[in-house]
Amino acid sequence: MTIPELFAAAAGADPARPFLTYYDDATGERIELSYLTLANWANKTANLLVDGLGLDAGSVAAVDMPAHWLTAALLTGCWSAGLAVAHEPSDVDVAFVGEDRLGEAPKAPEVFGVGLRPMALRLAQEHPGVVDFLTEVRTYGDHFRPVAPVAGDAPALVALPRGGQRTQDEIVASARARAQELGLAPGARVLVAGERLRPLDWLLTPMAAHGSVVLCRNAEGVDLDARAASERAVRLDLG
Template identity: 50%
Template sequence: MADNIARVFADAIASDPTRPLLTWYDDATGERTELSGATLANWVAKTANLLVDEVGTAPDEMAGVLLPPHWQTAAVLLGCWSAALTVVDAPGPVEVLFTAVDRVDEAARWSAGERYALALDPFALPMRQVPAGCTDFVSAVRGHGDHFTAYPSGGAGDAALLARAEARATELGLAPGDRLLVDVTRHPDPVDWLLAPLTARATVVACAHPTPTHLPARAETERTTHTLT
């Protein structure tokens, strides 16, 4: 059984880094963003480098993530796991905290060494107004390196997360080369929309606030093989 999320991610994109790995839709905003494995890996590396070089994190420290499903959330989560951090979403002391701008008040109840805010802009544009006490994640992460050498051992929670993901992939019948369309509004757990496909070496079409009548055509256009709605 795999016990290192960074290694699972690297293996998932190794055969063809150019293929679409994560395609993101938000029917509430009309957004569509497609990331190849190479593009997502670039964001993940920048995030991990920010954590290690700027924040100064060490393996098994805690990262708080108060973010909804989103392609930028995938980069944050995989960056944290690449830096061997343990990701939590319940209040407590953490080394670093990533928060959506609409959850800044909730984030204020956390004890955190560094705080990064995400507007989750469709084009990953910097924020014009950054919440007090936070740093704009997009502006901060862009200055970091495009490559990161993950730790040989994963974080303390990697094995349990990957065990859940492998079980979920089996339940969904995912296999290498499959493509999963998932309603992330109903299934916000990253095990469903991120880790299960990665463990199976499948790709994902993640849909927020999906319009039900749009899904059949989207499944055909995106050539999905499995659906989780």
């Protein structure tokens, strides 16, 4: 199974149900995305990559972002278009960089700056050689149809710390195994907090459980147990 197939299976017959609830306690932002809304953002991203940039299977993207709802859209969009995501962002075809990290943006033919402020606002200021992602992506359609289906043996992660790569079907298998390891029941709703969490844990594992996730950023000093209770979620301490 590929990652787009995993997402479609998780969305199931009710794609309007919540998938990702995002909190940023530094700004007071709370945003909730259904499977359908996340799919729309991911499809816009995939259309930008394929129709806008002419990229296809075999191309490589860097996603230098914190754990964020836009990161979920970017990763899902890249994998839907058949791109691999580089763990170490060098020698890539396109880079997506959070607004707070643009001073260290990797070199790429195309660099998109991604605003992290509430309400999906554009970048606070212009940066030479950087395209505003949130301005650009909105011009693309909500539906994406790949030229060819994404293959299960297509690279999904490359330039890993110990070298090598992992394919789409290997990532799906890891997400399912992680869901089982964490004891997630089908449809589980989990709460996680952190800045540098692995997408496997906060994005793909809840997806593999056909569940949902409450993702908290800048949550130092917040009573996360109380928030988990109010969100009817199980808190996961991922370190």
